[in-house]
Amino acid sequence: MNVYPNIFSNNPLDRVSYLRSKPEWIKETIVKEDTVFVAFWRGKPFVSNVPGLISGNSLPDQHSPALFPLNFFEEKIINVSMVIFLGLLNGKAYFSIDLSRVSDPENEAGLKDLGTFEDLMALSSQAIDPGELAILGQAKAIFEWHNSHKFCSRCGSESSLAEAGYKRICNECNSEHFPRTDPVVIMLATYNDRAFLGRQKRFPPGMYSALAGFVEHGESIEEAVARELNEEAGISTKDVYYHSSQPWAFPFSLMIGCIAEANSENFKLDEIEIDEGRWFSRAELKDAIEGDKNSNFFVPPSMAIAHHLIKNFVYNK
Ligand SMILES: [Zn+2]
Known part of the structure; x- marks a missing residue:
């Protein structure tokens, strides 16, 4: 299997x-003895320092999703929670349970002292197995989708979860609705030996990054890249x-990373979207990527x- 950098x-x-x-x-799988559940609460996965089933505990301060059998949770908790199927690994089934409707899950669902609910973004920069992090991302995105699509977009009636989380069916008109992923293009514009980075007002001071934007309807990835670069810069x-x-x-996007060759170094910033931006040389970007203290800017x-x-631009020329 390929190992992707992201x-x-x-x-x-x-x-x-x-x-x-x-x-x-x-129905059969959910109650099997070796089936496990990853718990979420209001967008945050429940993690602990106990060895993860995928990773073991190979790193100091390693976090792993805590894995529970279904019968760990009382019936009254399960009845108000959303359960989705994630997949199989070595024959073992992984599900996830969203405890968001329980106001105090540590005490009400018996999780106290077993671990903590952690922000997924914060967790991603800590010691955690990349595969386990990907599983948590899968669960979070699908819960986010369900939590923002409870009503039928055709008739406005309530809909119900079906197919273990991969469909919603309207209780009134029977329309089927499927989980959606929002495509976002993120692109590095290059011209000869230079690449363009910009900064938004919300970025930490000194940070510059590649420009990005949502793909619109009736638009290819290439066209979205060209439009965003033209509009923003x-x-x-x-x-x-x-x-x-x-x-x-965050909540359920797919970032599509591209390299865009520019026709020239001409640019004109959209000052509402982009606070500052300029072309950087490969040498400047190399210093920033390598965390050189003398660099007067930094990258994500x-x-x-x-x-x-x-x-990729710095090392693959
Ligand atoms: Zn409907």
Whole structure:
């Protein structure tokens, strides 16, 4: 299997989509002795320092998702919680349970002293197995989708979760709704030996990154890259190459990383979207990627796909 550079990718689970649509299989599997549940509460996974089933505890201060059997949770807790199927790993089934409707899960669901609910973004920069992190991203994104799509977009009635989390069916008009992923293009514009980075007002002081934006309807990835570069920085694009992508569970996007060859170094910033921006030389970007203290700017850390786009430009010439 390939190992991709972006975190939240490299999910080790087999999603067995042909099985999750079979209610009998789900019913049998959910109560099997070795089936495990990852717990979430209001977007945060429950993690502990006990050895993870995928990773063991190979790193100091390693975090792993705490894994529970279904019967760990009382029936009254399960009845108000959302349960989704994640996939199989070495024959073991992984599910996730969203305890968001329980106001105090540590005490009410018996989790006290077993670990903590952690912010997924914060967790991603700590010691955690990349495969386990990808599983948590998968669960978070699908819970986010369900939590923001409780009502039918055709008739407005309430809908119900089906196929172990991979569908919603309207209780009134029977319309089927499927989990969506929002595509976002993120691109490094290059011209000869230089690449363009910009900064938004919300960035920490000194940080510059690749520009990004949502893909619109009726638009290819290449066209979205060209449009965003033109709108945000007045850069005219000659050619677009795909680099890599990153599942991004904030709330349920797919970041599509591209390199865009520009026609020239001409640019004109959209000052509402971009606070500052300029062309950087490969040598300047190398210093920033390597964390040189003399660099007068910095780039996003390795958890961000922008980091890998810049790194690719620095080292692959
Ligand atoms: Zn409906």
